[in-house]
Amino acid sequence: MAAAREAAAHQHYPQGALYMVATPIGNLADIGLRALQVLSLADTVACEDTRHTAGLLQGYGLHKPLLALHEHNEAEAAQTVVQRLREGQRVAYVSDAGTPGVSDPGARLVAAVHDAGLRSVPIPGASSITALLSVAGHSGWNGHFVFAGFLSPKAAERQREVQGMGADERACVLLEAPHRIEALAKDLAALGERRLTVGRELTKQFEEVAQMPASGFPAWLQAGAHRTRGEFVLMLHPLAATGGEEGAVDGAALRVLDLLLAELPLKTAVRLCADITGQPRNALYNAALARRKPAADDDGED
Incomplete structure (x- = not known):
């Protein structure tokens, strides 16, 4: 541990630079060594919520001058940061959790710093997005995904956004707050058998990760009163694949499908295989049709 701290201390931390510092998304132990070093060196810590950040810094034994910079004052406060950078200060910016400037304030601050010809330095750390992707367990997505962030709070617009995701072949990652999660779940349920991985309260004491068809999400939420609490990240x-492409189904699932097809009607075999393997039912159905076709042709010739 001493060697790790020493490695962080030996990095170069120029003065007159803005440091965009990722903070834990729940578990205080997830702070990065460079993040701690930057926070200890910073002349000012600009932050989304001064009370929250004061508690965070106290958890690491740090006490720093704080500057409020949030979505309601970002343009004005950014000019204060620029002036401090011109004076040679190191300014760290943190949001309440995770990486600032993604779904939290910070993007306009960075733009102002760039416009002033000054430097911004990223200090990476915990991310609910990559945390969920790492446990989603889908082998066919090849790292391609769309980050949708928070969808619209307006019902009609949110439904259009969900429909757009349903038509997109890529994985889609989105965030939601507890007071809107039930409305989102109802909209996502319209996507039927499309697979959904849900992360609730990631890295916190009552963390949950679950996978289900999108149609089953409302029932999963209703299965426990606690499940509508906390912050959510979801991967659709x-x-x-359509058109009978067996590549959409992994080899182990195809072996299960073959065993079931030998004993059961096609639709029953597909349903049971989806339940057993977690593979998409429509992909299994296309694979089953492709595997049954030769037998059907033979029957037609007799």
């Missing part, structure tokens, strides 16, 4: 899995 890639749209299963």
